[in-house]
Amino acid sequence: MGPRAFSTDQSGGSVRVFAPASVSNLGPGFDIFGLALERPGDEVVVRAVAGTGIVSLSVTGDGGRVPTDPLRNAAALAVQGVLDRLGSDAGVAIEVRKGIPLASGLGGSAASAVAGAVAADALLGGGLDRIALLECALIGESKGSGADHADNAAPSLAGGFVLVLPGQPTRMVKLPTPPEMVVAVAHPALEVETLGARVILGETIPLAAGIRQWGNAAGLVAAFFEGDWELIARCVRDAVAEPARAGLVPGFRRVKASALAAGAVAAGLSGSGPSVFALCRGSLAAETAAAAMAEAFQLEAGVESDIVISGANAAGARILETE
């Protein structure tokens, strides 16, 4: 099958897409589990314009810190991935509106890349399936953040709680979560650089830690299928990444302990941090846990926190506007 002709008959059209933040790892699921939040999220607007490829790129909401070089920008790289996949020579102008704080551990690069891929595909009428969109988003995220795993991009795209299978071909499995589950996130005014947080893990782990990790990862899937909160509490434990990364986030251990003391069922680092998530039964419990986490970050690290209270975002990325 040769390249299809996607060209300028959409000229002047535009698509605006929202892709949500996500909590990855969720305890034992390093590189494999992610959970989409209702908010915050990034928006990407793509417009068909004269020219070929990515004609312009602007970024707002980032304090001037996200790269605007299309070869280093997650959304632009994902758009380019879609253009390449569709064999399109269309010209595209991209506007990225960052809603997810940078280096927060909430999957901001992934969300930008997902929004870019979904928007470009919609603009060009490409009809790419979810796996193709995910692969295009991963091109964007991997060059943007060094990630080669889809534990943020997959939930941001598909919504809900997602298991990303290791290896090829790309496969994600959407899993149930208990309907009463509400996630509390405290995002402190601290930054953790993703690549550094990865390097600190080293290249080997103790076999005993590995056994704990796959036992708890398997247990968490069972717990979510069965809505078993006692099992969720038992299994949201990270034997691999969190112990190594905890020291990168001032106050983390006290913040986590305060969430649990305030009634959260489980808590841990969101991705590589510094955000801390807590899984709670109901909104009231989540609000209590979030307040406790923010207070602990203030006491322990002297920093303010942004708070997110959110159910699992069932929809994932969505087109907000098409013109």
Place this chain on the structure above:
Amino acid sequence: MGPRAFSTDQSGGSVRVFAPASVSNLGPGFDIFGLALERPGDEVVVRAVAGTGIVSLSVTGDGGRVPTDPLRNAAALAVQGVLDRLGSDAGVAIEVRKGIPLASGLGGSAASAVAGAVAADALLGGGLDRIALLECALIGESKGSGADHADNAAPSLAGGFVLVLPGQPTRMVKLPTPPEMVVAVAHPALEVETLGARVILGETIPLAAGIRQWGNAAGLVAAFFEGDWELIARCVRDAVAEPARAGLVPGFRRVKASALAAGAVAAGLSGSGPSVFALCRGSLAAETAAAAMAEAFQLEAGVESDIVISGANAAGARILETE
């Protein structure tokens, strides 16, 4: 609570218990997954006799190779664990009837220990719960085989497909399996010594292998909940133990490949081998896969194989006779 008095009013009574063989690991579940088979199994008969503690111990069906020293015999150690737990000074005579081949990778030590624990508890009217029985069985298995994990004992006790959570307190989670699943096992006339098969793994693993393992372990749980055979095929992969142990079982790679070529959905080493299991859709497929595995063991290693075709044993250990 002081020790209860379990003594000689059951004198002369006896209990006979069957505990089934099991396939542990099942691909990605090293030390955490086990699946009970309908057969083979071990039987243990316990009798109340004059005296205190384990008064006599006999073993049949083992070719004289299972230790008959109560301090080294899995069933006797488990019986003693029950006596200790109940604070009983009863006298017990034990007869172990081995049905599971030694060093086969089918959980023979675990089954003997489970049968011993269940039989002793029934004889003494102890009413121990499943976790207590499992802990007593583990005392027997750990001194008998060096295992400190319940991935054989838990399914042998509880039946079905079981996840054993790492850490304390002891917790097992019984998980669903697709109703049409049939397990084929080829047990070649080879022996692999469990402790040696463990040492070969070393104490660390690559992080990348760990990620594959917990991704596939989580995926297999999801696949069993959803009855998704494509996902079962994808996730029954062992990134940690099987690659290291494959060389201990002559012909293993060809045997596994022959099972898959004959229509098995997935295959791998049962525990530390040398038995090879294959997961199949229906009995006919399992028989075909079993024959292919036996033929491959003959061709590649020049050995005969015993074949087991079995559904998941839903019942686990059971009392066959009480007098």
